[in-house]
Amino acid sequence: MKFVKNLFKWLFIIAIILIAGYYMVKYLVPSVGKAPKQAKMEQSPYYQNGKFQNVVETKSADFSQMPGIIKEYINRKAESAPSSDYVFQETNSELLSKDTSNTIHYNWLGHAAILMEKKGKYILLDPMLGKRASPFSFMGPKRYSAPPISAEDLPELEAVIYSHDHYDHLDYETIVKLTEKTKYFYVPLGVAASLESWGIPKEKIKEFSWWDQAQQDHEITITATPARHFSGRLFSQNNTFWASWVIQWDNEKVYFGGDTGIFDGFAEIDQKLGPFDMALLPIGAYNEAWHDIHMDPKEAVEAYHQLRTEKFFPIHWGTFDLALHSWYEPIQQLVEMSQNDQLPLITLPQGEWFSKNDHSENYYWWKKYSNTLNQ
Structure with a gap:
């Protein structure tokens, strides 16, 4: 007893x-973060049984698969991180501030973060510039190297656009530093609650469902488009929505995939809003256990063909260790496929400006940071 x-x-x-x-x-x-009001979310046709849903059946890793995944991580032999000299040149945000060409310039800031510039104006996509993709500063996936520009050094921004609420895309430490210098924040349904709790004024936040559209300053049109993914922070799963985005800036159209699995929605997006001058497509963090929600390089090529885009720049790789594959595998495979398929691929390192008019020689710049590839 x-x-x-x-x-x-x-x-x-x-x-x-x-x-x-x-x-x-x-x-x-x-x-x-903060959970959104359920009554508002229930008005969405994509919100059922208290959660947002994909339009096609979508599976992700569940607890029953965890022992096997943990065992794979323990026995992992793939190169999980680049060498210590994996450092990029600092992005000069003023470099193109006096540019008068009628072309969008892009700068990859790591993972899915892209800085867009045109005639001295800037738009920022999925700015994750923090040290860890985690709610905690002392644990969680650590960034391989510092971003090519800090949040403090970024210029004034016309818009910041987020694809979904995951720590490797929506970073608290980054967003609070962007509040004062950003005109508007564009987010999927439900994400506004967290932004407001972090001090971003309600009038600066535009919350969209798929196919919602807004025009800004008569020259920029921003449209939320479908994606196949999920969302969640520490204590929540799928209570906020996810999206890809189409940005039309004057006569140029950009597709931003953010984070998505392969699905037929790419063809629908092209039919309604395409063709595109540039596609920013995710290629990394894939695994068979969560195949439906992350594209691998082969599927990214399939998405490229559905979108009918002039140029293709790969994102969502080379920044955090989020899967079992080697850190360089996504880009290595993509470039090899591009040579067979003659893809108009641009593969520049973080911190370098490019436009749709540039041509990539597909040089394997990442090889020098890999102990495996240098053997």
Whole structure:
């Protein structure tokens, strides 16, 4: 009887500690974010049974697969990170501020983050410039190297556009530094609640469902388009929506994939809004366990063909260790495929400006940072 009493005592203490820890993290760690009001989300046709849904059946890794995935990580032999000299030139945000050409210039800031510039105006996509893709500063996937520009050094921004609410895309430390210098934040349904809790004025936030559209300054049209993915922070899953985006800037059209699995929606996007001058397509962080929600290089090529785009720049690789493949595998495979398929691929390192008029020689710049490829 004494043993049973002591057992219940310790179980009670553990339960109290867990509950206290939950509420401490939820209310004292701002990066956890805030849940949206369910009544508003229920108005969306994509919101069912308390969660946002994809339009096609979509599976992601579940708890039953965790033991196998953990075992794979333990036995992993792939090169998980580049060498320590994986450092990029600093982006000069003023370099093109006096540019008068009628062309969008792009700069890859790592992962899915892209800085767009045209005639001295700037738009920023999925700016994750923090050290870790995590709610905590001391744990979680760590960035391989510093971004080519800090949030503090970025110029004034016409718009910041987010594809979805995941730590490797929507970063608290980055966004709070962009509040004062950004005109508008464009986010999928439900994400506004977190932004408002982080101090971003409500009037600066534009919250979209798929196919919602807004015009800014008579020269920029921004449209939320379908994606096949999911969302979630520490204590929530799929209570906010996800999207890809189409940005039309004067006569130039850009497709931004953000983070998505392969699906027939690319053809629909092209039919309604294409063709495109540039496609920014994710190619990394794939695995068979979550195949439906992340494209691999072969699927990214398939998406490229559906979109009918003039140029293709790969994103979502080479910044964080988020899957079991080597850090360089996505780009290595993509370039090899592009040579067979004659893809109009641009493969520049982080921190370098490019436009649709530039041509990439597909030089393997990442090879020098790999111990495996240099053998």
